[in-house]
Amino acid sequence: MTPDYAGAFSDIVRGVTNWRVWGQAGWQEIKRRYRRTALGPFWVTLSLGIFATAMGLIWAPLFNADVKTYLPFVTVGMVSWVYVTSTISEGCGTYTGAEGLIKQLNFPYMLLNCTVVWRNMIVFFHNLIIVIAVVVLLSVPVNLNTLLVVPGVLLVAVNGMWITMLLGMLSARFRDIPPLVGNLIQVMMFVTPVFWFANQLGPGRQHIVTFNFLFHVVDIVRSPLLGQAPAALSYAVAIGGAVVGWTVTVMIYARFRRRIAYWL
Amino acid sequence: MQDTFIELQNVTVDFPIYGSSNRSWRSTLLGRTGGLIRREGARQQRIVVRALESLSFRIEHGDRLGLLGHNGAGKSTLLRVLAGVYEPTAGNVVTKGRLSPLFTAAPGLDLDDTGYENWRSCGMYLGMTREEIRQKIPEMEEFCELGEYLSLPVRTYSAGMMTRLCFALATAIDPDILLLDEGIATGDARFAARAERRMQAMIDRSSILVLASHSDAMIASMCNKAALLEKGRVILMGPVKDVTALYHERAAMQREAAAAAPAPSEAAD
Structure with missing residues (x-):
C-alpha cells in the first residue's frame, strides 16, 4: 500500500476539530447505555466505589497498611486505572462497532476515535465523585499538586487517540485482537501497582514498574488526586509514548486507513 | 454547482474475503451471479472477489444516471465507490461537489x-x-x-x-x-x-443524481442516462431507452440459457 499522508492528516484534523459531532456522539452513547436505569452512568461509579472500598478495607490489613492511606490509594488508583484501560479496550471496537456508518458514508474516521476517548473521559468525570468522597472523608491532602490532574487526564486522552486508532485497525483486520487485549489488561491490573505500592516490590525489582507504560499513564492521573506530584519519569514516559505512538500510528494509518472499510 | 462532476478512471475494486474456509467457497465458485472470485497469494490462500473492473466514465451537472443490473452486478459497490466509502483498489475517482450518499x-x-x-x-x-x-x-x-x-x-x-x-x-x-x-x-x-x-x-x-435499481421503470421515470452493469463491468452506457432494451434482451437470453441447460444439482450439505 502506498502511504497517503495527506489523506490521513486531513482525516485526523477534520475529525478532531469537528468536536460538535464527537461531543454529541459521546454524550448520546452515555445516555443510551443507561436508559431506563435509575442511577444511569453512576452505576459505574457505584460499583467501582463498592469494589474499591471492599478492597481497601480487606487488603489494608493484608499489606499491614494503614486504611487511611491504603483506601484512598486503591480507590483513586482504580478510578484512574479504569479510565486508562477502558479507553484501550473500547478502542478495539472503534471501527468494528461503527460498521454501519463506515460502509454507508465517507467521513473522517477520527470522529470515531474522538468519540471513544471522550466517552471514557465523561465516565471518568462521573467517577470523580468517589474520589471526592474519599478525599473529604479520609482527609486526603488537596494542594497545588491536585491541579496536575488536568494535564494528566489530557495526556491520557492524547495517548488514547493513537491507541484507539492502532488497536481499532488491528482489531478490524484481525479479530483475535480484542479478546487478547482484554486478557492482557486483566493480567496487567495485578502487574501494575494499583492494589499495592510500587515500593513494596523492593529495590531489586523496581524495573517491573519502571518499564510498565500503564503504570506511568495511570500515575499521572492518580498521584495528583492524592495530592502528590507524579514522578518526572512518568511524564517523560507519557509524553514519549504519545510522540512515538502517534508517529508509528500515523505511518500505519496513512497506509491502511483506506482499507478499513474493506476489513469490516 | 454548475461545475460539479464525477470522473472514474479505470476503477477496479477487489474485495478480500476473510475467514471463509476453502471448502465453503467451492459452491460459490461455480455461481453465475456476482463478481469474479479469484485466489491470490503464494499458496492461493487468499480469496478475492472482483466487484468492479476497470470502469471509466464521467458525469456532470444535470446528469441523472441510472445504474441497472442484477443482484451482485456491482451497482451498490459502484455507488459506494462514488461516495468514497471504498477507495478503489486500482484507478481513481475524481469528484467535485458535496456528496450526499x-x-x-x-x-x-x-x-x-x-x-x-x-x-x-x-x-x-x-x-x-x-x-x-x-x-x-x-x-x-x-x-x-x-x-x-x-x-x-x-x-x-x-x-x-x-x-x-x-x-x-x-x-x-x-x-x-x-x-x-x-x-x-x-x-x-x-x-x-x-x-x-x-x-x-x-x-x-x-446537481447530479446516481440511482441504482433493478427496476427499469423507476430509472426511466427519474433518469436521463443509464448504465447496465454485469459482473462488475459496464456493458452499455447511454440513453435510458437503449440501456433498458439491452437489459431485457440479456435477461431473456439468460432465462433461455438456464432453461436449455439442466440446472447444476445442488450438493447436499
Missing part, C-alpha cells in the same frame, strides 16, 4: 433514542450542521405527521412510522451529488404519493 435513510439510527435525537445524530452523519437540522425540523415534523411520537424512543414505532421518520430526514438534505440506492422505501399509500413528491423535490435540488 443515501443508502440507508438514517445512518447510525438508534432504537433507544427518540425521534428528535435520531434526527440530530443521523442528520449530522448525513452532513448537516446542527443549525441546518434545527431549521429543517418544522418541515420534517409536518411531513412525517408523527406528532408526539417524536419525543418517544423509536423502539415504540411501527415499521411505517419508522419509514416516515427516516424518510423525512433523508429527503431534508440539500444535495450536490445525490447517490441513491433503491431501498429507500416508502410507507402507506397516501404517504407514498407525498413521499414521491418530496423525493422528487430533493432530486430537483441536486
Whole structure:
C-alpha cells in the first residue's frame, strides 16, 4: 500500500476539530447505555466505589497498611486505572462497532476515535465523585499538586487517540485482537501497582514498574488526586509514548486507513 | 454547482474475503451471479472477489444516471465507490461537489433514542450542521405527521412510522451529488404519493443524481442516462431507452440459457 499522508492528516484534523459531532456522539452513547436505569452512568461509579472500598478495607490489613492511606490509594488508583484501560479496550471496537456508518458514508474516521476517548473521559468525570468522597472523608491532602490532574487526564486522552486508532485497525483486520487485549489488561491490573505500592516490590525489582507504560499513564492521573506530584519519569514516559505512538500510528494509518472499510 | 462532476478512471475494486474456509467457497465458485472470485497469494490462500473492473466514465451537472443490473452486478459497490466509502483498489475517482450518499435513510439510527435525537445524530452523519437540522425540523415534523411520537424512543414505532421518520430526514438534505440506492422505501399509500413528491423535490435540488435499481421503470421515470452493469463491468452506457432494451434482451437470453441447460444439482450439505 502506498502511504497517503495527506489523506490521513486531513482525516485526523477534520475529525478532531469537528468536536460538535464527537461531543454529541459521546454524550448520546452515555445516555443510551443507561436508559431506563435509575442511577444511569453512576452505576459505574457505584460499583467501582463498592469494589474499591471492599478492597481497601480487606487488603489494608493484608499489606499491614494503614486504611487511611491504603483506601484512598486503591480507590483513586482504580478510578484512574479504569479510565486508562477502558479507553484501550473500547478502542478495539472503534471501527468494528461503527460498521454501519463506515460502509454507508465517507467521513473522517477520527470522529470515531474522538468519540471513544471522550466517552471514557465523561465516565471518568462521573467517577470523580468517589474520589471526592474519599478525599473529604479520609482527609486526603488537596494542594497545588491536585491541579496536575488536568494535564494528566489530557495526556491520557492524547495517548488514547493513537491507541484507539492502532488497536481499532488491528482489531478490524484481525479479530483475535480484542479478546487478547482484554486478557492482557486483566493480567496487567495485578502487574501494575494499583492494589499495592510500587515500593513494596523492593529495590531489586523496581524495573517491573519502571518499564510498565500503564503504570506511568495511570500515575499521572492518580498521584495528583492524592495530592502528590507524579514522578518526572512518568511524564517523560507519557509524553514519549504519545510522540512515538502517534508517529508509528500515523505511518500505519496513512497506509491502511483506506482499507478499513474493506476489513469490516 | 454548475461545475460539479464525477470522473472514474479505470476503477477496479477487489474485495478480500476473510475467514471463509476453502471448502465453503467451492459452491460459490461455480455461481453465475456476482463478481469474479479469484485466489491470490503464494499458496492461493487468499480469496478475492472482483466487484468492479476497470470502469471509466464521467458525469456532470444535470446528469441523472441510472445504474441497472442484477443482484451482485456491482451497482451498490459502484455507488459506494462514488461516495468514497471504498477507495478503489486500482484507478481513481475524481469528484467535485458535496456528496450526499443515501443508502440507508438514517445512518447510525438508534432504537433507544427518540425521534428528535435520531434526527440530530443521523442528520449530522448525513452532513448537516446542527443549525441546518434545527431549521429543517418544522418541515420534517409536518411531513412525517408523527406528532408526539417524536419525543418517544423509536423502539415504540411501527415499521411505517419508522419509514416516515427516516424518510423525512433523508429527503431534508440539500444535495450536490445525490447517490441513491433503491431501498429507500416508502410507507402507506397516501404517504407514498407525498413521499414521491418530496423525493422528487430533493432530486430537483441536486446537481447530479446516481440511482441504482433493478427496476427499469423507476430509472426511466427519474433518469436521463443509464448504465447496465454485469459482473462488475459496464456493458452499455447511454440513453435510458437503449440501456433498458439491452437489459431485457440479456435477461431473456439468460432465462433461455438456464432453461436449455439442466440446472447444476445442488450438493447436499
